[in-house]
Amino acid sequence: MKLPKITAWMLVVLLIFSLSACGKQAQTTSSDAAATGSEPAGKPAKIGLVLGTGGLGDKNFNDMAYDGIASAQNDLGIEFDYLEPTTISDYVPDLRSMCESEEYALIIGLGSDMTDAITEVAADFPDQKFSHIDSTVDMANVSAISTKWQEQTFIAGVVAGLGTLSDMEFANADNVIGIIIGQENPALRKGVVGFTAGAKFVNPDVTVLEGNVNSFNDPGTGKEMALSMYNQGADFIQAIAGASGMGIYNASDEANAYSFGVGANVNYIQPDNIVGTSARTVNLMVYNEIKALTQDTWEAGQHISGIKEGAVGYDATGSNVVLPDDIQAAVDGIKKMLVDGTLVPPETAEELNGWVSANQYSK
Numbered sequence: 001m002k003l004p005k006i007t008a009w010m011l012v013v014l015l016i017f018s019l020s021a022c023g024k025q026a027q028t029t030s031s032d033a034a035a036t037g038s039e040p041a042g043k044p045a046k047i048g049l050v051l052g053t054g055g056l057g058d059k060n061f062n063d064m065a066y067d068g069i070a071s072a073q074n075d076l077g078i079e080f081d082y083l084e085p086t087t088i089s090d091y092v093p094d095l096r097s098m099c100e101s102e103e104y105a106l107i108i109g110l111g112s113d114m115t116d117a118i119t120e121v122a123a124d125f126p127d128q129k130f131s132h133i134d135s136t137v138d139m140a141n142v143s144a145i146s147t148k149w150q151e152q153t154f155i156a157g158v159v160a161g162l163g164t165l166s167d168m169e170f171a172n173a174d175n176v177i178g179i180i181i182g183q184e185n186p187a188l189r190k191g192v193v194g195f196t197a198g199a200k201f202v203n204p205d206v207t208v209l210e211g212n213v214n215s216f217n218d219p220g221t222g223k224e225m226a227l228s229m230y231n232q233g234a235d236f237i238q239a240i241a242g243a244s245g246m247g248i249y250n251a252s253d254e255a256n257a258y259s260f261g262v263g264a265n266v267n268y269i270q271p272d273n274i275v276g277t278s279a280r281t282v283n284l285m286v287y288n289e290i291k292a293l294t295q296d297t298w299e300a301g302q303h304i305s306g307i308k309e310g311a312v313g314y315d316a317t318g319s320n321v322v323l324p325d326d327i328q329a330a331v332d333g334i335k336k337m338l339v340d341g342t343l344v345p346p347e348t349a350e351e352l353n354g355w356v357s358a359n360q361y362s363k
Helices: 005-018 060-076 088-101 110-125 153-162 186-201 219-231 243-254 282-294 325-340 349-358
Strands: 025-031 046-050 079-083 107-111 130-135 142-147 176-181 205-213 232-240 258-263 276-280 300-306 314-316
Touching: 046 060, 046 088, 046 282, 060 079, 060 107, 060 282, 079 088, 079 243, 088 107, 088 110, 107 110, 107 282, 110 130, 110 186, 130 282, 142 282, 153 186, 153 232, 153 258, 153 276, 153 314, 153 325, 176 186, 176 219, 176 243, 186 205, 186 325, 186 349, 205 219, 219 232, 219 243, 232 243, 232 276, 243 258, 314 325
Parallel strands: 046 079, 046 107, 107 130, 130 142, 142 300, 176 205, 176 232, 232 258, 258 276
Antiparallel strands: 025 079, 276 314
């Protein structure tokens, strides 16, 4: 018997709701080959990605990781799911749900604030492979990827330390600069040390203000904190704050001052104010972990890289800010020293003062 139209429509609605799971679900993507019905030889590897709390759209860590896994999908034919935790307390259940599904050849986690969660879940699932970016985890089933944050921010510190003494348009005579992080953790603390060391290497009397937004996704507080620093005389501020950095960049425009991006190149956002980006190739780190998995060369253990390997660096592409010739020459020379190892920045606050006393720039 033919059902009345309204009844059929209601059945369709019920069917849609029955297919929708309650609670958080991984966002799923499929390779182009699978989407067109043309399956590659063998079953494609499936990768799980657990993002940091800043989520997609941060124009930084999470967006770069997503770009890396999307490139791997396109180039290597993998499939992937991803989860967007909103708080640190989501990390363990999100990682555990992926492990319990037994679907993933590799699960990738982001950020040093995920270390405790990765350690706990990896211990409970010893046969599951994990890659963890910004990690010092030493476990038999975890590839711990870390970069030299102190090298990543050092050049920006050099630019700020010299720039605040220069006749650049927005520089002032106060000899004050700043750095704002999104959260207190060891990796970002190394970034603070690197920026400060770079500034004091070329300008030992500079004052470096520090701030902590306590969130990677609070641009409003980031802006307030940056404006406060600019009002205290800072003319250059380094952001290491995820999506909260958007507020810092906007503040530099509002205050007619300078800022530095971090991670992916964000110079285009405020090209007249963002001098450069303390860059890091998170997209390549994610891509290379997946490539190694597909080529059976993936290895657990600790993997550390820096400016010499091209994992971190300073990128001024897209900025309209032109450095004076003497500052640009200093940047070029100091970068060469970092690459060839004749200059090794400190990693900890305890090392900083002694390092500055023993290392001063001369042309």
